[in-house]
Amino acid sequence: MGVATMPSQPAPASDQMGPGRAHWLHVARETADDLATDAAARDHAGKAPFGEVSGLRESGLLTLLIPAELGGGGADWPTAYAVVREIASTDAAIAQLLGTHYFLSWSARSFTEPDLATRIERLSATEQWCWGGGLAAQGLPLVLTRKGRGYVLDGRQSYATGVLVADRLVVRAERAGNREPVAVVVTPAHAGVRIDAAEGFGQRLAAGGDVEFDAVPVTVHDVLGSLAADDDVLSPSAALASPIGRLLSVQLLLGLAEGALAEAREYSRAGRSTWHPAWPDGSPQDPHVLTTYGELTILTRSAAALTDQALAAVHGGLARGQDLTYEQYADISVQVTMAEAAASKAAQESTSRVLDVVGSRSASARLGLDRFWRNARAHTLHRPVAHQFRDAGDYFLNGTHPPFVLPA
Known part of the structure; x- marks a missing residue:
């Protein structure tokens, strides 16, 4: 579809479970072709992409990176990158939504213990979660305060991708007191979460928006880990x-x-x-x-x-x-x-x-x-x-x- 061909990558190892790279690239091309039929009209309408996310869910692309033994597609990052690039050639907003989902659903592997990461990924595959949010630093950080056996989250995230359609959010917050930055999982359906849609001139179907958190409860298992860039904290x-x-x-x-x-x-x-x-x-x-x-x-x-x-x-x-x-x-x-x-x-x-x-x-x-x-x-x-x-x-x-x- 594009002018420059996507990079070739080695075939998956024979003992790797899952459909394989060729299958996912075929699915990505079919998805891109479907999105291309009315891309301009959907962009003009600017509606929250619930239908598009349903299509990604039905195609299996949402669980692409989750290991096959946990119920996912068992693919690797080179395959995920190729999928995002293919879809971006017709609908960059949906590609951003999907790419953000991949990064945030993977973040448990980067920032938390293996057992908790496995539990999160298994639930994500079973429930077919779409992930949204963002981990970039911002001027006024979200604040995570200890309360009882857990925490509460307060503050406003100025922009985050996918929040209008996400089943789970991952956001950056600072611990009250020592200001350590951490990644936090939040259920957007909670009453203390308020989402305002972004009104940008581009990437209108990336389901982005501002998110306000008002005393949102967070369990200890929802705090994935530190985002501090110090050599002695982040491996x-x-x-x-x-x-x-x-x-x-x-x-x-x-x-x-x-x-x-x-x-x-x-x-x-x-x-x-x-x-x-x-x-x-x-x-x-x-x-x-x-x-x-x-x-x-x-x-x-x-x-x-x-x-x-x-x-x-x-x-x-x-x-x-x-x-x-x-x-x-x-x-x-x-x-x-x-x-x-x-x-x-x-x-x-x-x-x-x-x-x-x-x-x-x-x-x-x-x-x-x-x-x-x-x-x-x-x-x-x-x-x-x-x-x-x-x-x-x-x-x-x-x-x-x-x-x-x-x-x-």
Whole structure:
């Protein structure tokens, strides 16, 4: 579907349970095709994506990363990344919703004890939970206060993905007193949880919103663990949650770039040149169109190559497990940072300049090409590309490790 092909990965080991990578990529393509049929209309309507989540649930994609022995799909992160990228090529908002779900449903493995993580994942698979929330630091943190044998959670989260449709939320809070940041699981149906839908111009179907917590009870088992970035608190394998989450954003942005190019190409082949009415779009007679498509294709495929390297590094870090060192983690984080910068530039350039190729017709709401630009721009505002260039440059010049950043 896209202009740049998704990276190939080794086939799953023969003793791994689950349907396998080929099955999930087929499901992802079918899901993307279904979403493509009315993507522009759904984006225009901007309704909470309950129907879309039901489709993800029925396809099995919600339980993709949960081990097969716990009732899940038994897939790995390279497969999850490929699924997000495929879906992003037609509906980036649903891809963000799904990618956030993958990261947050996985977070128990990163930040809590194995027995509790297994219990959470088994329940998630059985109940087919959709996860929402976010673990990014914010100016006014949520506060977790001890009360009896458990805790209460108070405060307001300024933006979190998937909260309008989620069965479980994972949020960042600080313990009252020592201000240690921790990951907390919350049931959004509780009376003390109030959710206000976001009114952004892009990623409108990512079910994002602001969440207010008013004395929401939290059990000790709902506190997953520390998010402190200190070397003596967070192990390298737990710190790997940062590049894992950021690489989801990279895949989403690449899918956006590829989807915008593919959709504009189909329009160009069927239409006529914006600059020269006598030349069909896509014809070798029109150098402006060819130059633009060539530049954007090279930009996107260059970003894809950096993403392949980052994906291999993350997959290798996961394979090392507790043997991962801080230096190895830092190298992985740098590779993801470079892929972030390249994918961000590719998405912003491609989704904007394809509008010029199509011309004034691209302003048509019916055509819906503007949704690619709006979605890319809205998503990149959360982590500006200038920050990624700075972090990569600081590492290259001074050897400074990139900061520990978790997704919003």
